[in-house]
Amino acid sequence: MDQKFCQSCGMPLNVSEDFGTNADQSKNEEYCTYCFANGNFTEDVTMDEMIDHCVQYLDDFNKDTEQALTKEQAIEQMKQYFPTLKRWAQA
Structure with a gap:
């Protein structure tokens, strides 16, 4: 499996808890929990x-x-x- 990195901050996405969430609360495969939650970036x-x-x-x-x-x-x-x-x- 290829190592995934947050496409906003570059943080390695290693475990399920690292991944952000989409609006429907599903796991977002591109962004970390610190950068992306509930389908939106956490900071502008x-x-x-x-x-x-x-x-x-x-x-x-x-x-x-x-x-x-x-x-x-x-x-x-x-x-x-x-x-x-x-x-x-x-x-």
């Missing part, structure tokens, strides 16, 4: 605002990977990656 944000939000979790990301990114490195990587995500590619 720009891509840059989403990056600013996500970089707050850099310490959690770094402890789960072999690399230790600086805040600047993480922001630069997200600026490259986020435009490939469905939510931002359509913007």
Whole structure:
């Protein structure tokens, strides 16, 4: 099975609880529970605002990977990656 990632914030979608919900409360396969609930995005944000939000979790990301990114490195990587995500590619 291919690893799925939230198409808004890039979070890995590993377990059922990670997935957002559609309006009918079914599981949304594209977005995480933090970005998408009840068929709508939970926040009306720009891509840059989403990056600013996500970089707050850099310490959690770094402890789960072999690399230790600086805040600047993480922001630069997200600026490259986020435009490939469905939510931002359509913007």
